[in-house]
Structure formats: structure tokens, C-alpha cells
């Protein structure tokens with residue numbers, strides 16, 4: 001019987017529909033201002049893609065900060081469990097997962113059996129998250145594409161000392177006014193997120209294989225800088241943003257046979 005997982009994040013909403021571990025549909029849409037509407041829209045699109053009707057779904061698990069606003073979910077599960085589950089399913093060698101989304105960044109440690117053994121989350125602060133990168137892109141009048149482009153090793157790293165998004169944004173504006181090259185400023189911004197992520201990861205320790213999930217895993221410059229700083233290769237799945245929804249769907253499949 002097909003099942004679904006839905007992840008309503010602060011910025012994006014994903015639905016994954018599975019039938020016996022085969023992915024029938026995967027949808028990613030912006031969450032926007034109304035998470036309930038986003039959940040309904042993403043589910044509708046996923047059902048259309050899979051050629052199923054809602055009544056054919058055997059079980060639905062919701063996750064993400066907006067999971068409370070999914071009236072049609074049978075069960076609500078934390079993102080930690082779902083990202084852990086999804087990452088381990090894709091690569092059973094994974095022992096550490098770094099999920100950086102729009103407003104949260106988390107580091108999850110998994111046992112060789114795929115159970116969550118420890119995790120840490122950033123405090124209620126945008127520093128070190130996708131939102132931080134978006135605010136900085138806006139301050140530089142650029143987009144995420146430029147922010148994701150790796151720079152040459154010869155490019156200097158501008159110093160961004162503040163860990164607070166609001167202060168860091170003023171620093172970026174000052175650096176632009178002082179005539180610092182954009183590449184150097186972007187490298188400084190990336191470095192600031194890397195530093196933040198590493199200090200979070202140190203609290204639980206990093207064991208290989210390390211997988212990155214969440215939208216920020218699509219930022220190649222950040223991924224490469226993080227790999228370099230940690231001295232560890234990072235695995236990135238084909239669709240890092242949908243790993244939470246995949247984990248939710250896998251949990252739904254387990255519930256459906258109970």
C-alpha cells in the first residue's frame with residue numbers, strides 16, 4: 001500500500017510517496033506564509049504525479065516545523081528522526097548527518113543500525129542557516145547561485161566577525177562600501193556558516209560517513225569549504241532537500257504494517 005511523508009519546513013515543503021521503498025513521487029514547493037495551504041498543495045501535486053488518489057494512501061507521517069498544521073497526517077514525528085531515517089536509507093554507512101535548512105541547523109549522530117544516538121540544534125538564531133545566506137545575498141544584491149559558486153583558492157576571505165545575522169549584515173554592507181571585492185565578501189560569509197556548523201558538530205562529534213541534507217547542501221561553495229575545514233568527504237544525495245520527507249515516508253511504511 002502506498003504511503004506518504006511530508007516535511008513542512010520554514011522555507012520549503014516536500015512530499016515523498018513510496019510504495020514498497022520505490023519512490024512514486026517527490027515534490028518540493030516553497031512553504032510561503034501559510035503552511036497548511038503549502039501542505040495541501042504539495043500533497044495534491046504528489047498525488048497527481050503518482051497517479052494515486054488520497055484514499056489510496058495507507059499512512060501519512062508529517063515532519064518539519066509546520067507539521068502541526070497538517071490535518072491529514074496520521075502521525076507527527078520530529079525532523080531529527082526523519083532526517084536520520086532518510087539519510088541512513090540512502091547510505092547505510094552514514095554515521096553523521098548535517099541538516100541545514102532555512103531556520104535550523106542540526107547535527108545528528110547515528111548508530112551502525114541507523115538509530116539516532118545523539119543530536120544538537122542551533123539556538124533560536126538565523127546565524128549558520130540558509131536564512132543567513134539569503135539575508136547576506138540580499139545585502140550583496142545577488143542570488144543563491146552566486147553564493148554557491150566556489151571561488152579560487154587565491155581569493156582572500158573577508159573578515160565577518162559578528163555571529164549575529166543583523167550585525168553581520170551591517171558588516172557586509174560596510175565591506176561593500178569600503179570597496180572589498182564581492183568574491184572575498186562571499187567567501188567570508190560562507191566561512192562564517194562553516195565555522196558555525198563546525199562548532200555545532202564538535203558538540204556531538206563527527207564520525208564518517210558524513211551526509212549533508214537540507215537545502216544548504218546544494219550550496220557547492222559551502223559544501224567544499226566544510227569538507228576542507230573538517231578534512232572529511234561529504235556525501236550529498238541527489239535531492240538533499242527531500243531527505244526529511246523521505247524519512248517520514250519510510251516511517252509511514254513501518255506504521256502501515258503495524
Ligand SMILES: Nc1ncnc2c1ncn2[C@@H]1O[C@H](COP(=O)(O)OP(=O)(O)OP(=O)(O)O)[C@@H](O)[C@H]1O
Pocket residue numbers: 008009010011012013031064065100101102103104105129130131133134144145148213214215216217218219220241
Ligand atoms: N539551489 C540552491 N542553491 C543553494 N542554496 C540553496 C538552493 N536551494 C535552497 N538553498 C538553500 O536552502 C535553504 C532552505 O533549505 P530547506 O528547504 O532545507 O529549508 P527548510 O526545510 O524549509 O527549513 P527548516 O528545516 O530550517 O525549517 C535556503 O535558505 C537556501 O540557503
Ligand SMILES: [Mg+2]
Pocket residue numbers: 009010064079101102214244
Ligand atoms: Mg528542513
